[in-house]
Amino acid sequence: MSNEKKSDQTRNRRRRILINKPLQLRYTYFVVALIVLYSVCLGFYMYKNIRSNTQMLIEHFPDNPKLEEKWDSFDRNQLLMIIFAMILNTAVITYTGIFSTHKVAGPIYRFKKHLASIKSGDFSVRTKLRKNDMLSDLADDFNQASEKIKLFIEEDIGKTEYFAEKINMIEKAIKNSSVTEQEVVKILTTIHDELNELADTKKKMIGI
Numbered sequence: 001m002s003n004e005k006k007s008d009q010t011r012n013r014r015r016r017i018l019i020n021k022p023l024q025l026r027y028t029y030f031v032v033a034l035i036v037l038y039s040v041c042l043g044f045y046m047y048k049n050i051r052s053n054t055q056m057l058i059e060h061f062p063d064n065p066k067l068e069e070k071w072d073s074f075d076r077n078q079l080l081m082i083i084f085a086m087i088l089n090t091a092v093i094t095y096t097g098i099f100s101t102h103k104v105a106g107p108i109y110r111f112k113k114h115l116a117s118i119k120s121g122d123f124s125v126r127t128k129l130r131k132n133d134m135l136s137d138l139a140d141d142f143n144q145a146s147e148k149i150k151l152f153i154e155e156d157i158g159k160t161e162y163f164a165e166k167i168n169m170i171e172k173a174i175k176n177s178s179v180t181e182q183e184v185v186k187i188l189t190t191i192h193d194e195l196n197e198l199a200d201t202k203k204k205m206i207g208i
Helices: 002-019 020-059 063-120 137-176 182-206
Strands: none
Touching: 020 063, 063 137, 137 182
């Protein structure tokens, strides 16, 4: 595999992980800042204890400069190990934070696309999450809401076609003079009552 293909795959993978960059990085920075602060305090406390123990040992052997130099070297190595552990811990927490937020950022990204589709008038769209994604219950609610809205609109379309057909029949009957004025009034009254009933039903459904 060429270096260019590997580079493209790395960039694509990074983009997939950072789906919602501001959200994921803001959360990760907050967690990392707390971990770094805790690590610095803990590291300082550990190193202070190490130096205190070293000073106590040196005081018992005041005339042995080689031993003092050896313990000082040991303390420096301990300090380097503490710093290395802090850096490694920060790197692991950063990666874990970004990776874990990906399971939330991904669903949020799909919810936004779902809502954009609804705003554009497409009620057939459904949100499908991956197996390990969070917010799966919310995705089910989105899908059920979209299905109900779709059925709501389909019902209105059916009613509209029903009334349009009735009006069309009346129009043809009037043109053919096959219906009396009283019959026309009766049919129109029936349509009027049905429309009012439909309007009242819809108002109750949306809480008006």
